[in-house]
Amino acid sequence: MKLAERVSQVTPSITLAIAAKAKAMKTEGIDVCSFSAGEPDFDTPAHIKAACVKALDEGKTKYGPASGEPKLREAIAQKLKRENGLDYKPENVIVTNGGKHSLYNLIIALIESGDEVIIPAPYWLSYPEMVTLAGGTSVIVQTDASNGYKITPQQLRQAITPKTKLFIINSPSNPTGMVYTPEELQALAEVIVEKDILVVSDEIYEKIIYDGAKQVSIGSLGEEIFARTIISNGFAKGYSMTGWRIGYLAGPLELIKATITLQSHSTSNVCTFAQYGAIAALEGEQDCVEEMRQAFAKRREVMYERLNGIPRLSCPKPEGAFYMLPDISKTGLKSLEFSNLLLEKEQVAVIPGIAFGVDNNIRLSYATDMATIEKGMDRLERFIKSATVMKS
């Protein structure tokens, strides 16, 4: 069969593949410690589930507008104003099938052959793949741990060409866990405005932030940057709603309208009754978010201490999200070999950094229980001290 060229240029999502493999091994009775996909281990809070059940009972089981339930678009617009200082009307919002789908809609609506998209590395693995699917070109800008894995205004300026259309920023970041300060965002915003490009701010981890780090949306830093910003967000991480698949985009009207047209021919509306759960998430009590954040904060301390106590590994302390990206270069192994051997020898599942554009690192998600973290760190330590690694 001759498949379309565009699919042959992309590979399946390795985060999803490794998570599925770890789950399948567990089902077979193998004692796996999985630090693979970034998926909170908490159940969705009860009041959110109750709102969804109520919507089902009330017969909210029909098609809805492709743009999303009006009540949810309104609630999102209010949230963006209240929490992020972004002045959007409900018409500027589209409800999508998750944060990933938000970005996909945006990139397909905006990017075509000849367009360049600037992506700082380490990056979330789906960004460049989406750009490829749209026929565009990713311009990867390498950042490093010494600079907190953050792109500098100089690096951004240097990467911009007449073909640049979009810059992708993700703070708190997957996979580094780093958070840009308001000053750093301001300096990047100045370059974006001066060069007149667009920026998509992926804020999916905004609720998961530590040590007093401040979550600021780049679009809130002035009218000129606001006009060039698109916000991508969703409910998966902050409210532990990964399987619900509800995300959203907010941005300039013309662009949002284009994504609605696209969605009307691809997925139609997001599951109607699920959207009522999302309304409850935004309008209900937020203690559940804080409780989960505090649990992540404790796990972060334990994993950080343990990782840095293992010979040959080092890892900066992340300020947000629920990932650690230790440097494995002193083991002499590259990320894929390291991850495969670790799974085979010690049944610990991690994501090779190569998936995020860095081959000297692995990514561990600590959105899992403390017992798994302790056990997994014991195994990782044994692996590092084992003959396999010592020989290399």
Ligand code: GLU
């Ligand atoms: N975004 C999460 C991760 O990076 C979930 C998996 C995925 O969608 O790639 O692990």
